[in-house]
Amino acid sequence: MAKIPILKLGDILLSTIQIDLTDQDALVFQDDLLTNVKETNAEGVIIDITGLDVVDSFMARVINDTANMAHILGAEVVLCGMRPDVALALIEMGRQLIGVETALNLQEGMEKLISIIEGKRK
Amino acid sequence: MSTHSGVKIDLRKQSDVVAARQSGRRIANDLGFRSADQTRLATAISELARNAIQYAGEGVCYITDESNQHTAKVQVVIEDFGPGIPDIEKAMTLGFSTSDGLGAGLQGAKRLVHEFAIETEPGHTRVTIAVSRPKE
Amino acid sequence: MSKEKQTPKTIAEILTENEDKLLAAWVKTIISQADSRTGALMTEQELGKQAAEVLAALRVALTAEKFDDLTRPEFAEVVSLMQEISASRAEQGFTPSETASFVFSLKNTLLEYMQKELSDQPELLNTEVVKTNNFIDNLGLITFETFAKTREKIIYEQSEALIELATPIIQLWDEIIMLPLVGVVDTRRSQQIIENMLEKIVQYQAVVAILDVTGVPIIDTRVAQHLIQTVTAAKMLGTEVVITGFSPQVAQTLVVLNMDLSAIRTKGTLKAGVAEALRIVGKQIAAQ
Numbered sequence: 001m002a003k004i005p006i007l008k009l010g011d012i013l014l015s016t017i018q019i020d021l022t023d024q025d026a027l028v029f030q031d032d033l034l035t036n037v038k039e040t041n042a043e044g045v046i047i048d049i050t051g052l053d054v055v056d057s058f059m060a061r062v063i064n065d066t067a068n069m070a071h072i073l074g075a076e077v078v079l080c081g082m083r084p085d086v087a088l089a090l091i092e093m094g095r096q097l098i099g100v101e102t103a104l105n106l107q108e109g110m111e112k113l114i115s116i117i118e119g120k121r122k
Numbered sequence: 123m124s125t126h127s128g129v130k131i132d133l134r135k136q137s138d139v140v141a142a143r144q145s146g147r148r149i150a151n152d153l154g155f156r157s158a159d160q161t162r163l164a165t166a167i168s169e170l171a172r173n174a175i176q177y178a179g180e181g182v183c184y185i186t187d188e189s190n191q192h193t194a195k196v197q198v199v200i201e202d203f204g205p206g207i208p209d210i211e212k213a214m215t216l217g218f219s220t221s222d223g224l225g226a227g228l229q230g231a232k233r234l235v236h237e238f239a240i241e242t243e244p245g246h247t248r249v250t251i252a253v254s255r256p257k258e
Numbered sequence: 259m260s261k262e263k264q265t266p267k268t269i270a271e272i273l274t275e276n277e278d279k280l281l282a283a284w285v286k287t288i289i290s291q292a293d294s295r296t297g298a299l300m301t302e303q304e305l306g307k308q309a310a311e312v313l314a315a316l317r318v319a320l321t322a323e324k325f326d327d328l329t330r331p332e333f334a335e336v337v338s339l340m341q342e343i344s345a346s347r348a349e350q351g352f353t354p355s356e357t358a359s360f361v362f363s364l365k366n367t368l369l370e371y372m373q374k375e376l377s378d379q380p381e382l383l384n385t386e387v388v389k390t391n392n393f394i395d396n397l398g399l400i401t402f403e404t405f406a407k408t409r410e411k412i413i414y415e416q417s418e419a420l421i422e423l424a425t426p427i428i429q430l431w432d433e434i435i436m437l438p439l440v441g442v443v444d445t446r447r448s449q450q451i452i453e454n455m456l457e458k459i460v461q462y463q464a465v466v467a468i469l470d471v472t473g474v475p476i477i478d479t480r481v482a483q484h485l486i487q488t489v490t491a492a493k494m495l496g497t498e499v500v501i502t503g504f505s506p507q508v509a510q511t512l513v514v515l516n517m518d519l520s521a522i523r524t525k526g527t528l529k530a531g532v533a534e535a536l537r538i539v540g541k542q543i544a545a546q
Contacts, residue, residue, distance in 0.1 A: 102493060
């Protein structure tokens, strides 16, 4: 089974999903990420999904839940790199991501996350 | 099934869901569908294949090229021999299920594809979906 | 009643015996028809060739015993030929009546010859005329159906092309794109707009997209729903949408219809929208 790498950059965790995940893979990723947030006291998390070409209702829920759970642990989550087709399929199914900040690419995501974290510190 | 080319994927474990949606995308791509339609089909397959495994334990997914001279068409049949869906009309009505139940998967899949049909009875459920586009 | 030595002639025999004359008469009828541009849109040669093919197919068809069912194998050739001809008429820009007259003028020509040949056998003439009439009317229906279908296809293709043209996406500034929407937004078009916009957002890596609806005449619940969908989809990519150009009437309608647009960023004018977009981008730059 594939394990999604989670990198630590200062106070931020960065993970890039590059392969098509099974439901179980997605849940393992959620566990891993939350454990990492807790252990490293991360203030922010970036999940890059540029490589995901299908986000169905299950995956959308996992992403939503992960963001909300990380928030409870004190970390903000920015999701970046969603493909246009994926966004299209999600809205057509009547779904949306609730409570997750999004960004076009990794750089925008990083800027957004830093500005949110700094905003919180003030 | 027709004489057209196609694949059959047994749905037993979660990785079969991934295999089914990837095959759907690949066949749609081979038939020249735009990437938005490929994603719609792959997403719909994912919803239905998961339902089959989750509610019936296992199922089968057939993906076939049903194109004719005027239309390019990918048809997907997902079949299981589980308990069936007791109140199908209710399951297909928006707001019936919690956000992630059986109904949500069916409704989501239906909105993504051009054709959607479902037959269900105790012991057999069969969902047929298709995307199509006019040929040049 | 009739002379004993003459066996009754069928329509098929009449056609075979008089094919050349019939053909000439038919082509002449088509070309000489008032208000018809058939002579201008195609050469007499082309027309003659088509007419000859139809007559040849008709000779086969008219040997059938029954004429009520056009799916009989004897009719296959003439039916597919007529479909082919009317489809090409539609593509060449013939009017419906110009297309239909191709078939119906054949009826007149045929009936003339039948009257001449069968003048001494009124009963036979009667049955053959009814048969021929029905048959050609049915052919006319097929012709018209094909013509209409082909026109529909052409109209569909043209409207597709028009949608592409009518929804340009402009890069206004670094990270800002703009879509001026003009014309009626129906479901099909709005799907295309969403698809297009999402694609361009990623292509230009646009942080803000301005959707100007000044040129959209009617904004009802459905259009508003599409706008909300567009905004939601763009947000998932990480892009803010600013909608500009709602008129006071539209604002009134939307509120009366109980539409919740609170999640949408709006500005009255395009000018204010551009300022807002720059502010959004600037704010992000300042945060670096």
